[in-house]
Amino acid sequence: MSAQEQTSPNGWRVFHATGNAPATPPRLPEPPPWRRFRGAPAQPAPPDDPEAAQRRLGPHDITLQLGQDEIDTVNAALLLRRPLLITGPPGVGKSTLAYLISRELGLGRVLEWNIVSRTTLRDGLYVHDAMGRAQAIAAWQAGLRNAPEADVNSAPESSDRQLPPVLGDFITLGPLGTALLPYDRPRVLLVDELDKSDIDLPNDLLHVLENGSYDVPELVRDAADTARVHTSDPSGRATVHSGRVECREFPVVVITSNGEREFPAAFRRRCLPLEMRTPTREQLLAMVEGHLGTRPESTEDLVDLFVQQVQAGGTHSLDQLLNAVQMTTAGGFQVHGDGRKLVEMLLRDLAKGR
Template sequence: MSAQEQTVVNGWRVFHATGRAPDAAPQLPEAPPWRRFRGGPPQPAPPDDPAAALRRLGPGDVTPQLGADDIDTVNAALLLRRPLLITGAPGLGKSTLGYVIARELGLGRVLEWNVVSRTALRDGLYVHDAMGRAQAIAAWQAGVRHGTAEAPAAAVDTPATSADPQLPPVLGDFITLGPLGTALLPYDRPRVLLVDELDKSDIDLPNDLLHVLENGSYEIPELVRDAASTARVHTSDPGGHAELADGRVECREFPVVVITSNGEREFPAAFRRRCLPLELRTPTREQLLAMVEGHLGNLPQAAGELVDLFVQRVQAGGTHSLDQLLNAVQMTTAGGFQVDGAGRKLVEMLLRDLAKGR
């Protein structure tokens, strides 16, 4: 096959699992007709967060943990605008994939939605500080009665309120979009949304997500009922704001949704139908060594021995995470620390079987 033919065949693949930041953001394939959205007006490009990416990916090159079939699955999710449902044992780096995609495709800061048993759909979409608004209104009313009305503290940087302190507090100042709600704003390029450990959620949350994932839109009832036709609300990005019309949000580009699960529960068939499945496997010894080098910037002398010990324990059926291995190897860089001898007990503790509960 010629180089030109190879380029044509692989043209639909924009993600190659290198994790390297591009010189120019690659053009994403056009969405299928049934996954095109018309939200607007377009939002400014999101900020980057190199510090968060550094914590997740390390200072070195990202070690490919995905096989060719896995990479094709990620590219299919990008092309079809469908969420990725990533499963696998705890600690394999499932959530890291969202950061690899964001860095490699130049998609800016990753929006993280960490799910717990009490998480509801609204938590991911938006939060309304009703108590704060009630207090601001009470303070404003008291100021009007005494002729000392001042702009509410929550709205000092908002033109709609700071221009005329006699006006009541604006509803949008007390609404903050959650990670899911921010990801669905009308950006020209998709945001990366990491929904971490969805299997820990209440049984209803996956079903509640279906409508939003299918339609790429949602409404904020408080703003729909408000007399104002537009509102300026806070977003999940630091210092971020967005202008909403009629209390409705619709994306322009469906976000890159990375959903992780440790396999603690099964998801409904209707939910799984809307996702592309990807199962992460335990990295090989060579991959583990490369990951250690990528995170630490070098390969300490004792790394090989600790990687072998880690692999043995995983193969014996224990539950272990990559974070445990990185912690153990990091300890060997401390001056005077020895894996054998006095430091052995500490290494055993760091690499303990997490399934044993202590």
């Protein structure tokens, strides 16, 4: 990056919240010296997943949903190679932001790590199918015992079939582990609803987020120097040297939280905070039109009703609004007529549990 680009007011901004897929992916700004990594060997570019992006963002261009301050926060996270910690009420599009960033920057398939109370750091890094490996070794040994002696020591193709199972075939990298592979361009990792995790998980993440690397102990202890393991991408494989994985480009990490609990200060220090609020009436209209490709006749009435309920203190999700618009359009119901009870059910207050 040239000195002029660094001093230009917009030179460091590569994300503008348009949601438009680029013809040529933009070049990301250089990371600061303390966020540079040297992982190897370089992995092939990840696959794309346009269907998942379309489900999240809709088939049409996304109208601007973030203010300039929020856009600057995203760009700062991209430049500093730090995770984004996104807070806000359910259904305001926190997880959708990961797909928006990926589509606009051309970063390929989003890796999703959905957190529950039982989730551990190892779940995100890798899984070792020890039982499957033990069964494969037992089957291989049984095959050696049962094979005729002439077959064991004869043709090369026969001996190839009798090679012992390799450890890498029974290790699958999780979403976090896959995101930290040495790609030339960063992967996008969505860590969804981290506030639902066990109290220790945010602290367990500190080392990985700081160092951009981790070890797979089973591979460290293995006699082989390299292993071909499975990844979280469909049919994906990756080569791991000496049991250690280190990124080349720190992933774009989008962590969402519904605010159910506070995170430790040490964890928050490593993240850039971004609070998302309920979209305005104009933004909601644009989002409905973006998802459906049109603005049905009942849309404005439903959006007004949705906004009134939110302003009254209710907990509502954009999915509810889209469902209501779709039902009144497809079923021909009237918002204030024969479809009133159906609309009330679809736009019910989620905080009331019914």
